[in-house]
Amino acid sequence: MNKIAFVILVFLAVFLPVAAQHITVTAPNGGEDWALGSTQNITWTYSGANGSVRINLVNAGGGLAGTIATVPVADGRYSWTVGSLVSGSAPAGGYRIGLYVANADIDDRSDAPFTISAGSTPPDSPPSGPTPKKLDRPEIPLAKLLQFPRLEVSKIDLAPNQEGFGIVFNYKNVGGGALPKAAEGREKPNYRVLIDGKETASGSLFIPAFSAPPGWEQKGYFGGWIVLPGLFQAEESLWHIGQTITVHINENKALGMERHSLSRPLKPIALRYLCDALINGVSLDWQTRELTVSLRHEGQLQPLRQLNVTCHNTDVYGFDPNLDYSFFERVALKEGQNHYTISKKISFPAHIRSMTLYVKAYVAHTAPSAAAKAVETDYRNNFWKQCQFTYPDPNPVR
Numbered sequence: 001m002n003k004i005a006f007v008i009l010v011f012l013a014v015f016l017p018v019a020a021q022h023i024t025v026t027a028p029n030g031g032e033d034w035a036l037g038s039t040q041n042i043t044w045t046y047s048g049a050n051g052s053v054r055i056n057l058v059n060a061g062g063g064l065a066g067t068i069a070t071v072p073v074a075d076g077r078y079s080w081t082v083g084s085l086v087s088g089s090a091p092a093g094g095y096r097i098g099l100y101v102a103n104a105d106i107d108d109r110s111d112a113p114f115t116i117s118a119g120s121t122p123p124d125s126p127p128s129g130p131t132p133k134k135l136d137r138p139e140i141p142l143a144k145l146l147q148f149p150r151l152e153v154s155k156i157d158l159a160p161n162q163e164g165f166g167i168v169f170n171y172k173n174v175g176g177g178a179l180p181k182a183a184e185g186r187e188k189p190n191y192r193v194l195i196d197g198k199e200t201a202s203g204s205l206f207i208p209a210f211s212a213p214p215g216w217e218q219k220g221y222f223g224g225w226i227v228l229p230g231l232f233q234a235e236e237s238l239w240h241i242g243q244t245i246t247v248h249i250n251e252n253k254a255l256g257m258e259r260h261s262l263s264r265p266l267k268p269i270a271l272r273y274l275c276d277a278l279i280n281g282v283s284l285d286w287q288t289r290e291l292t293v294s295l296r297h298e299g300q301l302q303p304l305r306q307l308n309v310t311c312h313n314t315d316v317y318g319f320d321p322n323l324d325y326s327f328f329e330r331v332a333l334k335e336g337q338n339h340y341t342i343s344k345k346i347s348f349p350a351h352i353r354s355m356t357l358y359v360k361a362y363v364a365h366t367a368p369s370a371a372a373k374a375v376e377t378d379y380r381n382n383f384w385k386q387c388q389f390t391y392p393d394p395n396p397v398r
Contacts, residue, residue: 021048021104023073025097030112036083036092039202042068043077044099044108050074051103057085060094060113069227071163073101081199082116086229087239089198092118149255150175151189151205153247153262154217160273164228167193169247169262171205172217179212180255189250189257193223195242195266200224205249223247242266271299277307277361277383280339284357284389289348295340295361297333307331308362309342315358315386324348325357353391360384 023046034040042055053073057065066085071078083089096110155170169191173179182188188204201224208216229239246263253259280294293309309329310319319328325346333340348355361383 021106023049023099023101023106023108025099025108025110028097028114029110030114032114033117034082034114035117038082040080040082041077042080042097046073049101049104049106051101054100056098057090058096058098058109065090065095090116092116147177148175149173149177149179150257151250152260153249156245156247156262156264158269158273165226167223167226168220169223170217170219171249173212173214176214179207181211182207182209187254189254190252192248194246196244241270273300275299275301275363277363279359279361279383279385282359282385282387286391289345290343291346292341292343293359295331297338301333305333307333311346311357311359313355313357355389357387359387
């Protein structure tokens with residue numbers, strides 16, 4: 001084999017597999033004007049990549065504005081409520097979309113900035129301008145009115161998946177008449193799903209092909225996603241799953257029916273499927289050098305049924321035995337028990353009279369892919385404590 005042929009073979013073996021892996025932003029790719037709060041599709045093409053792609057919002061100058069979502073790269077698109085981020089929201093301005101696939105270590109950005117504009121009046125606000133004139137219409141007899149159909153939201157729930165939760169809800173015909181067939185209706189009733197007042201999904205309700213009688217109920221209708229962050233990401237952004245979830249239906253008053261809405265506290269629904277751990281207090285006995293941690297567990301027990309508790313004098317993720325004043329303790333969870341107390345001796349020099357300790361509790365999981373998931377990771381008052389101890393301490397509990 002001559003040298004030229006050998007060089008060509010080496011080039012093909014080394015560089016072609018790398019070149020086969022790529023990801024490219026196709027929208028927005030520069031020049032678009034998207035209204036804040038509207039729903040738009042972020043799209044991309046890829047080759048040779050697998051796993052998840054992290055979608056970032058990048059300032060026009062190149063700085064990271066925040067993470068939008070992490071989704072399977074194979075999806076090729078993400079329906080985005082413009083401006084919403086995993087932590088907070090972005091104001092109007094010029095931005096680019098950045099994509100990063102960790103498994104393949106490939107990334108791409110929009111070729112040029114696009115614009116997030118202030119947009120129009122939010123849907124929940126009344127339209128501006130003169131008040132519409134109310135037209136008189138004939139009164140409908142009560143007996144005939146009671147024969148009309150009426151849709152109401154009957155249930156809100158969550159469906160666990162690999163990334164977090166799908167939002168699902170039920171709606172029911174609670175009126176006295178049958179719903180017209182789908183083919184007979186001029187327009188379908190609409191729906192909107194909001195978490196703490198922020199819209200996560202919207203669309204049209206399903207109307208069956210048959211005339212749905214009173215009592216007919218549609219169960220498990222999809223209403224968007226809740227993507228749970230990893231613990232490290234949550235600790236950085238102080239992420240919170242939210243307080244209240246609300247479903248509005250038939251705001252367009254289709255089929256002559258009135259609108260309806262239902263609100264539910266979100267965290268109790270999530271805790272039916274996953275679990276959460278909270279640190280109630282941390283105290284230090286300077287004489288015995290014993291650190292006592294009070295824990296509270298709530299929600300659904302995981303298969304391993306344990307919490308991992310760590311302590312360091314440095315704020316770190318996970319456990320590092322090389323750091324000072326460190327310990328790692330497993331707490332076995334028991335059915336029907338919610339409160340736990342552990343005591344552990346820590347080693348520190350006798351002359352130390354002041355120290356800061358970082359105590360954290362993590363829910364243990366069976367699979368590595370799920371090891372960084374939690375229901376609510378509000379580190380401000382949940383399962384992360386920064387404790388300052390001074391000798392003698394008149395109030396040792398933190």
